[in-house]
Amino acid sequence: xxxxxxxTHAGLPAKTIRYYEDIGLVQPKRSANGYRTFRQSDVHKxxxxxxxxxxxxxxxxxxxxxxxxGDTDRASAExxxxxxxxxxxxxxxxxxxxxxxxxxxxxVESCAGDHRPDCPILADLAI
Amino acid sequence: xxxxxxxTHAGLPAKTIRYYEDIGLVQPKRSANGYRTFRQSDVHKxxxxxxxxxxxxxxxxxxxxxxxxGDTDRASAExxxxxxxxxxxxxxxxxxxxxxxxxxxxxVESCAGDHRPDCPILADLAI
DNA sequence: CTTGACCTTCCAGCAAGTGGAACCCCCATC
DNA sequence: GATGGGGGTTCCACTTGCTGGAAGGTCAAG
Numbered sequence: 001x002x003x004x005x006x007x008t009h010a011g012l013p014a015k016t017i018r019y020y021e022d023i024g025l026v027q028p029k030r031s032a033n034g035y036r037t038f039r040q041s042d043v044h045k046x047x048x049x050x051x052x053x054x055x056x057x058x059x060x061x062x063x064x065x066x067x068x069x070g071d072t073d074r075a076s077a078e079x080x081x082x083x084x085x086x087x088x089x090x091x092x093x094x095x096x097x098x099x100x101x102x103x104x105x106x107x108v109e110s111c112a113g114d115h116r117p118d119c120p121i122l123a124d125l126a127i
Numbered sequence: 128x129x130x131x132x133x134x135t136h137a138g139l140p141a142k143t144i145r146y147y148e149d150i151g152l153v154q155p156k157r158s159a160n161g162y163r164t165f166r167q168s169d170v171h172k173x174x175x176x177x178x179x180x181x182x183x184x185x186x187x188x189x190x191x192x193x194x195x196x197g198d199t200d201r202a203s204a205e206x207x208x209x210x211x212x213x214x215x216x217x218x219x220x221x222x223x224x225x226x227x228x229x230x231x232x233x234x235v236e237s238c239a240g241d242h243r244p245d246c247p248i249l250a251d252l253a254i
Numbered sequence: 255c256t257t258g259a260c261c262t263t264c265c266a267g268c269a270a271g272t273g274g275a276a277c278c279c280c281c282a283t284c
Numbered sequence: 285g286a287t288g289g290g291g292g293t294t295c296c297a298c299t300t301g302c303t304g305g306a307a308g309g310t311c312a313a314g
Binding site: 077091093116122127 | 137174178181182196199201208211213220224225229232234235238239243244246252
Binding site for chain 3: 002003004015018033034035036
């Protein structure tokens with residue numbers, strides 16, 4: 001399969017797939033004309049990557065997950081550990097954003113938002 | 128004031144302050160020995176920037192906010208508009224993360240996380 | 255034979271800094 | 285006078301995860 005078809009099947013832009021080859025996440029073969037040739041297993045891997053990235057796993061997480069995925073003997077604990085770390089990151093990020101949202105939400109509510117210059121938002125930032 | 132003191136007062140790393148000068152957010156003077164010299168108004172601006180960044184405003188937002196801040200005649204509506212846009216971005220990000228959190232949370236719960244190789248997390252990613 | 259859709263490589267850039275190297279400056283101490 | 289420490293300066297490279305674009309090779313159709 002050429003990169004365009006793979007892009008369609010895996011739901012990733014061709015550029016991204018080339019990038020993933022660059023950083024060693026997939027190793028497609030090359031045909032005589034220099035085009036990348038992807039096996040079914042590569043397409044599979046790329047779809048896996050797409051889903052893991054959509055869940056917010058970092059590229060390095062993905063690298064580890066792919067390795068664990070290819071190792072039928074690994075303990076599920078290893079996978080769970082990576083996922084739990086990531087869950088922690090997500091939770092911290094949500095907490096941070098929620099706090100920002102609250103603070104900024106109050107400020108926005110208290111601002112008249114009309115033609116007058118008085119603005120509690122700027123006033124608060126300027127404390 | 129030299130950059131070190133400013134860093135302490137504004138709560139920003141010196142590196143960041145230099146960067147903010149680079150991109151034109153502050154324009155400190157220079158003294159004879161080449162050191163940056165910050166006026167009280169610069170320190171004030173930097174503290175403003177620190178708070179706006181802590182609320183997640185982008186640098187370009189900060190640039191606009193600073194300009195509005197310096198213009199005593201602007202309408203509060205302009206400030207409110209920037210803040211509301213940002214609020215929207217925060218809300219979308221929170222929604223995205225919350226969805227990720229739910230999906231990944233279910234997967235983590237369903238994974239035994241022991242020495243056995245069966246792992247619903249990998250299974251789901253591999254669909 | 256040419257057109258258009260593919261594919262290739264490489265280089266640059268995004269956001270918002272951070273780290274490090276190599277070097278200057280100023281004050282205090284020995 | 286030398287030296288040591290703690291400032292400061294510049295510039296360059298690196299981070300994450302791609303994305304855009306230029307310049308060019310390949311292939312199938314009309």
